[in-house]
Amino acid sequence: MPKILLVEDNEMNRDMLSRRLQRKGYAVVMAQDGEQGLEFARSESPDLILMDISLPKMDGWQVTRFLKSNPETKGIPVIALTAHALSTDRQKAFEIGCDDYDTKPVEFGRLSEKIEHLLVEKSVS
Amino acid sequence: MKLQNLSIKRKLMLITMLTSSVALLLSSASFLIYDLISFRHLLTQDLETQAQIIGYNSAAAMAFKDEPVATATLAALKAKEDIVAAVLYTPDGKIFAQYVPGDKAAPAVVPPKLYRTGYRFEGGYFDVLHDVTLNGEHVGTLLLRSDMREWSRRAKRYALIFFIFVFASGLFALLLSSKLQRMISRPILQLEDTIRIVSANKNYEIRAENTYGDEIGRLMDGFNNMLAEIQQRDTALLNANDQLHARTEELEREVAQRQQAQEELLKAKHAAEEASRAKSAFLANMSHELRTPLNAIIGYSEMLEEETRESGNTEAIQDLQKIQTAGKHLLSLINDVLDLSKIEAGKMTLHLEIFDVPPMIRQIVTTLEPAATKNSNVINVRVAEGVDSMRADITKVRQILVNLVSNACKFTDSGTISVNVEPITAEGQDWIRFEVCDTGIGITPKQRKQLFQEFAQADTSISRKYGGTGLGLAISHRFAQMMNGHIDVESEPGKGSTFTVLLPVEVKSEGQESPSSETTLEPAKPPRPGASNQDTILVIDDDATCRDLMSRSLNKLGLNVILTGSGEEGIELARRMRPFAITLDVLLPDRDGWSVLHELKTDPELSSIPVIMLTIIDNESLALSMGASNYLVKPLDRERLAVLIEKYRAGRSSKSPNRNSSNRTAEKREELAPTKA
Numbered sequence: 001m002p003k004i005l006l007v008e009d010n011e012m013n014r015d016m017l018s019r020r021l022q023r024k025g026y027a028v029v030m031a032q033d034g035e036q037g038l039e040f041a042r043s044e045s046p047d048l049i050l051m052d053i054s055l056p057k058m059d060g061w062q063v064t065r066f067l068k069s070n071p072e073t074k075g076i077p078v079i080a081l082t083a084h085a086l087s088t089d090r091q092k093a094f095e096i097g098c099d100d101y102d103t104k105p106v107e108f109g110r111l112s113e114k115i116e117h118l119l120v121e122k123s124v125s
Numbered sequence: 126m127k128l129q130n131l132s133i134k135r136k137l138m139l140i141t142m143l144t145s146s147v148a149l150l151l152s153s154a155s156f157l158i159y160d161l162i163s164f165r166h167l168l169t170q171d172l173e174t175q176a177q178i179i180g181y182n183s184a185a186a187m188a189f190k191d192e193p194v195a196t197a198t199l200a201a202l203k204a205k206e207d208i209v210a211a212v213l214y215t216p217d218g219k220i221f222a223q224y225v226p227g228d229k230a231a232p233a234v235v236p237p238k239l240y241r242t243g244y245r246f247e248g249g250y251f252d253v254l255h256d257v258t259l260n261g262e263h264v265g266t267l268l269l270r271s272d273m274r275e276w277s278r279r280a281k282r283y284a285l286i287f288f289i290f291v292f293a294s295g296l297f298a299l300l301l302s303s304k305l306q307r308m309i310s311r312p313i314l315q316l317e318d319t320i321r322i323v324s325a326n327k328n329y330e331i332r333a334e335n336t337y338g339d340e341i342g343r344l345m346d347g348f349n350n351m352l353a354e355i356q357q358r359d360t361a362l363l364n365a366n367d368q369l370h371a372r373t374e375e376l377e378r379e380v381a382q383r384q385q386a387q388e389e390l391l392k393a394k395h396a397a398e399e400a401s402r403a404k405s406a407f408l409a410n411m412s413h414e415l416r417t418p419l420n421a422i423i424g425y426s427e428m429l430e431e432e433t434r435e436s437g438n439t440e441a442i443q444d445l446q447k448i449q450t451a452g453k454h455l456l457s458l459i460n461d462v463l464d465l466s467k468i469e470a471g472k473m474t475l476h477l478e479i480f481d482v483p484p485m486i487r488q489i490v491t492t493l494e495p496a497a498t499k500n501s502n503v504i505n506v507r508v509a510e511g512v513d514s515m516r517a518d519i520t521k522v523r524q525i526l527v528n529l530v531s532n533a534c535k536f537t538d539s540g541t542i543s544v545n546v547e548p549i550t551a552e553g554q555d556w557i558r559f560e561v562c563d564t565g566i567g568i569t570p571k572q573r574k575q576l577f578q579e580f581a582q583a584d585t586s587i588s589r590k591y592g593g594t595g596l597g598l599a600i601s602h603r604f605a606q607m608m609n610g611h612i613d614v615e616s617e618p619g620k621g622s623t624f625t626v627l628l629p630v631e632v633k634s635e636g637q638e639s640p641s642s643e644t645t646l647e648p649a650k651p652p653r654p655g656a657s658n659q660d661t662i663l664v665i666d667d668d669a670t671c672r673d674l675m676s677r678s679l680n681k682l683g684l685n686v687i688l689t690g691s692g693e694e695g696i697e698l699a700r701r702m703r704p705f706a707i708t709l710d711v712l713l714p715d716r717d718g719w720s721v722l723h724e725l726k727t728d729p730e731l732s733s734i735p736v737i738m739l740t741i742i743d744n745e746s747l748a749l750s751m752g753a754s755n756y757l758v759k760p761l762d763r764e765r766l767a768v769l770i771e772k773y774r775a776g777r778s779s780k781s782p783n784r785n786s787s788n789r790t791a792e793k794r795e796e797l798a799p800t801k802a
Contacts, residue, residue: 010420012420012421012425013424017424019428020427020431068758070758074758083416095765095769097762105419106420108424
């Protein structure tokens with residue numbers, strides 16, 4: 001059962017996304033802010049991370065930068081989720097090292113496709 | 126002192142004096158001379174008469190040689206003061222008798238010899254010689270000598286009178302002339318005074334007082350006329366000056382007013398800009414705040430729908446779907462408003478990249494297939510040959526087309542929607558034409574006018590029936606304009622509409638030079654030796670395996686790769702080859718990567734080359750603060766490296782849209798990009 005770390009500060013979104021992911025058959029670990037997200041990424045070694053960008057304490061960009069510069073966590077695919085549908089965000093996401101990018105509100109079908117795709121890619125490599 | 130420099134007054138006096146003196150002198154002298162001559166004549170006559178008398182009285186005595194009688198006769202002349210000598214000569218010329226007044230010496234006044242008869246002036250004396258006869262017989266000669274005493278006395282007196290008279294008349298003339306010269310000199314002096322005052326005070330209102338009818342009077346009149354003329358001109362000049370001054374002041378006031386107005390305008394502009402910024406910020410913020418609850422609404426309703434479907438409660442499904450539809454509609458409204466506010470704030474920027482057109486069209490159609498089938502529409506796609514890749518902002522192109530196709534689906538019932546894509550050449554440029562035709566309700570010419578304006582749907586009843594904000598076309602229109610293209614529409618109400626989007630094959634970013642069409646259509650080529658440094662990248666890494674890996678992956682991107690294991694040599698190569706980017710390992714044998722980075726960034730010729738630091742040590746902030754453009758941690762993420770390199774390469778030069786490497790990246794990104802429906 002693949003384990004997904006969901007870093008999201010909004011309670012409703014966290015609850016909703018986690019429940020839908022669980023229903024899809026994933027184990028879900030939840031973090032409420034950037035620092036917690038970083039901590040769980042190290043301690044829980046998830047298979048994939050869904051990273052909200054506007055987070056308290058430490059924003060999603062920073063957390064991702066840390067994760068991607070650390071050899072331990074570098075291999076975990078990160079999907080950035082942002083409410084700003086700006087193409088600069090998309091570009092920034094790739095430059096920082098995110099493996100994929102999506103906007104909120106999440107279109108769940110599309111998001112789960114991306115998750116599956118990245119998990120398959122990870123298991124192959 | 127020269128005569129001509131004398132004042133008029135003096136000259137006039139001088140002239141008067143000279144003239145009168147000369148006239149007086151001449152007349153007095155002529156009178157004097159005449160008087161003296163006539164007086165002398167009288168004296169002569171008188172003396173001759175006396176001589177006759179004496180001659181007669183002494184004739185007998187002479188005849189009888191009676192000398193004493195003769196002398197006594199002569200002595201009778203004593204009464205005559207002016208007789209200085211009386212002599213009787215014998216016919217043979219000898220002195221017979223003589224008389225000399227007592228105070229004179231005889232020899233001095235008595236001529237010793239007789240010379241001839243008559244009278245004469247000689248040596249200050251007047252002599253009269255008279256023949257003395259007795260009965261017609263010449264008996265002797267009488268000489269009477271006078272010293273002209275009376276005459277001289279008279280002459281002296283005359284001279285005295287003359288000088289007194291001349292002096293008195295001179296004085297009188299002086300007095301008179303000094304009075305009379307004023308008749309002439311006064312008006313002239315008066316005129317002179319007037320001129321002096323006028324020129325000293327520059328007062329042209331003063332006039333010379335003229336009470337004369339002569340030439341001077343006319344001169345004064347002329348002068349006064351001249352003054353009047355000057356005054357008139359002066360007044361005119363002053364008036365003009367005043368007017369000029371007034372006009373200048375007016376202009377100054379006007380300038381000041383304008384300046385003030387300008388400042389106010391500037392203030393108003395700043396205020397408006399500030400308000401606009403605030404509005405944009407507010408909208409961006411609001412849209413963010415709105416998305417979060419929407420996220421929950423859509424998510425939960427979707428989730429509930431799934432759960433309900435599983436539990437078999439089909440009645441609730443439709444209601445849940447309505448919630449979802451409404452939520453998604455709200456989301457698209459927010460997106461549109463956000464887009465529009467960004468366009469208005471000038472914050473909407475183009476992110477140009479090269480992408481293939483056919484897959485994008487397919488993707489759009491696939492996405493919109495459900496919308497088409499909802500109204501029983503069929504979508505026909507025709508992509509003409511020659512439509513390949515283009516350089517544009519893919520998100521915006523997609524948004525335009527999605528908008529047009531979904532509009533077509535919305536306003537058409539049981540009809541056909543055709544999407545045609547073809548390349549055209551117009552105005553010396555290559556374009557791609559996207560055409561979206563439907564067989565729907567169409568639009569009237571009146572509606573067409575405001576079709577591309579914000580918040581203007583063709584009809585207000587439309588928004589009730591079909592929904593939508595009316596922003597979609599306005600945004601599409603603006604997007605097309607931003608990419609130097611345009612949207613047009615042809616329509617017949619009731620029969621359908623055709624929207625045409627024309628976009629350049631290669632959209633230019635602002636200020637970018639237009640590349641020639643040859644380079645635009647240049648086919649992809651493998652990297653070749655001696656390629657320009659725009660394709661050259663320098664890899665500085667001491668690990669041979671690492672270098673090999675880098676070389677291979679970079680070659681795949683169509684780059685010319687220069688490899689070196691030494692930092693020193695790396696700097697040397699950077700100077701010589703001028704690569705468009707450098708990757709730099711931190712751990713090097715000869716010197717550490719930081720010092721190499723420092724040297725590269727402090728060299729003005731090399732500082733503009735982006736440096737990507739590659740390392741196993743995590744020290745990004747140091748790298749960025751030292752001027753590294755990016756920082757990657759080993760083991761290397763090749764995709765990320767490719768993205769970065771493409772970015773720097775695109776920044777360095779405008780690339781052909783057909784390059785393999787570019788396409789690969791673009792396609793990759795396209796897959797990842799969110800679809801905005």
